[in-house]
Amino acid sequence: MSFVVLCNEIRYGPLAAEQDLREQIARLVAALDAPQRSVRDSAEKELEALGWRILPELSEVVPSSPEVAQRLARIRERLIAQRVHQEAMESRVTLQVEQTSLEAILSAIQSQTGNTVIARGELARERISVSYHDAPFWKVIDGLAEQTRAEVTLESDGGVELLRNENPGKFFTQRQVTYAGPVRITVEKASNEQQNQTLAPRSAERMVLNVTLAWEPRLRPAMLWWGPVELMTASEVHHVLLPSRREIPIMGPRCGVETAVVVDGELGKGQGATIRGAFELVLPVCSETFRFARPGEKAIPARKRVGDVTVTLTSWSEKPEMVAVGLRAQYGEPHDAFASHRGWFYRWQAEIEGNGYRKTFDRLEALWLGDDGVELVYRFSGLPGPATAVRWTVPLAIVKIPAEFDIALEKLIQ
Known part of the structure; x- marks a missing residue:
């Protein structure tokens, strides 16, 4: 969805209606059977330029000739390849507004990326100014959270919510975030309460780290291969925290998984200690x-x-x-x-x-x-x-x- 900024609010510009798009597809498909080759070639290029979102419409077309069938097959192969490539890439956001509500900003981001992100109440009404040009989705969301003093939380319905951090003790304060394509990885030290629930008594020399993988809400992965996760010290000694190749089926509309790993406190305090992990999303x-x-x-x-x-x-x-x-x-x-x-x-x-x-x-x-x-x-x-x-x-x-x-x-x- 296209948008412009007017009077410090987001206004949405006109788009081709769904019926208009269907009529355009029908006209171009008919042109695939035109007597002139130049017209047929041009129609094929125009159909491909409409992008992979027309794949459902193309699947309903009954070819009027062998050449039309061949051209449609070619278009579909290219559009499928385009979709496959795009699915593995992070969504990107271009947006510049002044003193606009967070709710309107999140709506604009959803229209560009297909990712549902919400905020509620006073936080949703808060007005801020932002400027992003071709910025990765997760970095934008983390930037909005920092700007509005909010937390990024994963919803059970597969969406993301920005939640006001009214009680600082409720959330983790020690956190590292990194990104891998459409996935956001966070590693954070668990709260004292979680430490006590996870560790056995007299385990004060050990600590619990929560590892969360969150993918863009538009994605619907089938499964996740997770691991190994290792602690590497300055002396290059590896300590396995999670075994390799753990299979995790993704059931329902989720947009993330998390696990806890236990680290020896003395090893973790070593200079240059890092936690390394690998995963594969199957989409x-x-x-x-x-x-x-x-x-x-x-x-x-x-x-x-x-x-x-x-x-x-x-x-x-x-x-x-x-x-x-x-x-x-x-x-x-x-x-x-x-x-x-x-x-x-x-x-x-x-x-x-x-x-x-x-x-x-x-x-x-x-x-x-x-x-x-x-x-x-x-x-x-x-x-x-x-x-x-x-x-x-x-x-x-x-x-x-x-x-x-x-x-x-x-x-x-x-």
Whole structure:
């Protein structure tokens, strides 16, 4: 969403309405079949320039000719690649306002980045001046928090809230923050109360550090590979605080995970002591629904490929009022995204279609878990009539966001 500053408030400029965009897409798709090659080439470039947000509209287009089908496939491949690249990058903010409410500033940031950040009450109404040009999202949010004497907190609904620090003893005062792409990493010394809850009696020589990884709220990662986390002293001796490659499934609309590590106080006080860690976010992007008609006897397996995924209808069996369908999704390279039976892919939606009805599955089981994909069997029961097709929604690509952090402990233990 575009914006300008007028009378010290944010006013939003006009954008193309959704209906206008659909009409523009339809006009350009029709031009892909124009007699003149120059017109076809120009339409292809214009469609691509509209960006990856038109992917859902393109998936509904029925090509009028083989050339249109080829051009649409080419456009979609490029837009998917664009989306995959952008997902792994941090969002950036450009904003300059004078004496504007924090609530309006956060709304403008959300319109630019897709990240929900809120403030409430008096804090939301506080007026401040800011100037950012192409600044990373998390650095902007931390800057606003510092400017308004607030804390950055992660909400259970997947958003971020700036919360006024009315009680300084309630929050951590010893903290180190670093950034890795769309992820914010904080390491902070726990409060005395938390120290007492975590450590056994007579453990005064040890301390508890809270490590939090927060990703931008627009992201919906499937899982996190976290670790190792190590303490490194000046003598280059490594002390493992967390074992390597801990798998953490991300369930629900979360935008962060946290853990506590215990550090020997004497080691942490050593000059040059640092805490080092690594992690990988596994992020599915560009979900699309694949439709397979009820196959004939010799029509299995049936395959479709879009983006980085090949989707295969592997089986179709019927009994009275019941259908079982086998579906496989396989990606171009291993992502360590399908390693666990706690897998996020159990949330992929499948529906069976018949004459006048559509029904979601009743049962689901995994037949195959591989490094690069999964095969699932969906069972549909209580059907009111013969099934004619199955629909399966899966991501077209999976992005892996690896990162490392290295934080000095000196300020945490002062």
